[in-house]
Amino acid sequence: MPSPIVVCGENIFVTVRILERPARMSVNVCPMGGTPMSKPIPPLDLSWLLIESPAGTTHVGAMLLFKKPAGRAPIVREIVEAYRACKPAPPFNYVPELLGRGAPHFREVTSWDPYYHVGHLALPARASYDDLLRLVADLHEPQLDRDRPLFRCWVIDGVSDGMFAIYTKTHHSIIDGESGLKLLYAGLSTSDRRTVPTPAFALGAPAPTPHPPMPLAGRIVDSIRGAITQVEAVNQVSFGALRKVFAGLVGSHLEGSLPFAAQHAPTNEPLKIGRRFATLSLPLEEMREVGRHFGATLNDVAATVVDAGLHNYLREADRAFAHPFIAMCPVSLRADDDTAIGTRVSAMFARLGEPGASVSERIRQVVDSVATCKKELGRLSNEAAMTYAVGLVALAGLGASTHLDRIAHPACNLVISNVAGGKETRYLNSARLLGIYPVSALAASIGLNVTLASYHDNMDFGFVANAAAIDDLPQLARCAREAYEELKEAAGTQSARSKRASS
The missing domain is CATH 3.30.559.10 (Chloramphenicol acetyltransferase-like domain)
Structure with missing residues (x-):
């Protein structure tokens, strides 16, 4: 050895x-030939x-x-x-x-x-x-x-x-x-x-189903159809963006998805190479029960506790943020049986709770904001939703590479994402899997990413942060847990009041 x-x-x-010893176990060798x-x-x-x-x-x-x-x-x-x-x-x-x-x-x-x-x-x-x-x-x-x-x-x-x-x-x-x-x-x-x-x-990913060769005329028709689809997608996205720009110019209250409308927060410090990582696990069925009390989804509950935890963490560090955070929430466009290689996602940009809101007020604000974003995204075709994501990623990257994001509004303040998990207990060489914590990307001066995945009885959170912006990330995870305990208590109080009112 x-x-x-x-x-x-x-x-x-x-x-x-x-390890330099040859493998001695019986395994499936998968050649690259x-x-x-x-x-x-x-x-x-x-x-x-x-x-x-x-x-x-x-x-x-x-x-x-x-x-x-x-x-x-x-x-x-x-x-x-x-x-x-x-x-x-x-x-x-x-x-x-x-x-x-x-x-x-x-x-x-x-x-x-x-x-x-x-x-x-x-x-x-x-x-x-x-x-x-x-x-x-x-x-x-x-x-x-x-x-x-x-x-x-x-x-x-x-x-x-x-x-x-x-x-x-x-x-x-x-x-x-x-x-x-x-x-x-x-x-x-x-x-x-x-x-x-x-x-x-x-x-790896399953190989795509082979299709018989298509005649030249068919290929031309497919190309024209694809071009028309892309033009329609660009039009859908462009008209929606123009409506929001006009609403902002006339002073209307902006609702729905709000990219590049966020105020600069401590999470938008220029990205440095250093990273921080933290984890959190919350009971899945209990989260669902808390959500039901407020008419909220699991994602709404998760966004609320991350939002409240981040505000509390920054207040404790004397860096309080006086505005609502805007979170980018990736949305998968994959069908259940879609195993294609590559990325098939879009995104919505949801305004979270007001800085001084209680957890009960905060979750209602999050529910309303996310519902409006979902309705807006639902009006887009899948092609338009993908085009929307491509355009936003390109703009965010351009802002970061030219440093315009330091003077203009950032794309958002943080990313909150949920990826589908598994219900069955899993093992590896007789060792039981206890948790699976996503470790996601940071880019374009967005210095906090919280991605969650359900496994067995828990919702597992993976926090990734720009070390130059958030040094004590485990403390932020603890603040999120404390916010969840407050939300759980508020849900229990609300439930008790409802029972007394109905008796």
Whole structure:
């Protein structure tokens, strides 16, 4: 066994063990053979590559937390060896080609470095859970190497209380949060047997259904139809934007989705390379019950507690924000059976609660605002909604690259996103999955991203922040939990009053 190598990141010393033994477990080896293919990069996926910078990386990831079974010392090493024996499948073997001949495209590669793409780390003895969060933040900071496949993962041993973690990151240009999470779940087992299923990066997305060659006339008709659809989409988005501009000029109260209407908040400090990461888990059924008391969805409850927690955190730090936050909320456009490679999302920009609102008032304000945004987005076709997202990402990227976002209104103050999770308990090599915490991207001077995913009985929150703007992110997560407790108490009080009134 080679000697451990001690590596110092910005936040924490970690011990890296490089496993050089050949894999001895029975696993599905997924060869990358065949003729390399190329695939055009769709506009929204291309925008994630174009707006990226060292301080504004556009990869998305997740931290999976597992509980080791008793008496299974080699469990982590077995997982690492099994993962290194599997090779990436599309889109995890894509390398972007943005310059040169032809339109920007992804090129499939036929070789990879398993020791680079699957790392094995161990926290020092007596390391805390906060040390794990700091390590994940350090791993999340750097850009992915565009000369290699656009993903990396690390299996992290030595987590407190007999746990280990897997942190993985993938570029947003090849996968969105929802499809990425589905693949992560598919790479886990529903039984606690001693097996290592094929990991997400080797499963890849299903190949598209082949279609018979289309006659020239049919291809021309399809091209014309596609062009007309795009023109209609641009018209839909443009007319809606012009209506809002006119309403703002005449002093009308703006409602619905409000991109580039936010006031500068502490979360809009210029992005630096440093990142912070924190987690929070709340009981799923209890959140639903709280929401029912206020006529609110799970997403409304989550947005309310994040909103209230952020205001409280900033007040405690003597940085109170005197305006409502505007949150960008990504909206998946995927059908349940849509497994296509790439990104299929749009977004709405919701005004959250007033700074001085109580939690009861705040959740009602959030419910009303989100409902108006949903109604507005629902009037757009899927093509228009995608065009809307492409335009906003491009504008936000332009503002960040030219520093106009420092004097103009930012696109929003924070991102709050919910990706579909799983209900069944999952396992990996007999270790039970305890939680799955999204680790999302920061870009375009938007320095706080809160993404949540449901798993089993909990809603798991992953907080990612610009370290230059929010240094103590675990404290912000604690403020959000306290806001949830207040909201739960308010829902209980309201329920008791309703029962007395009806008796």
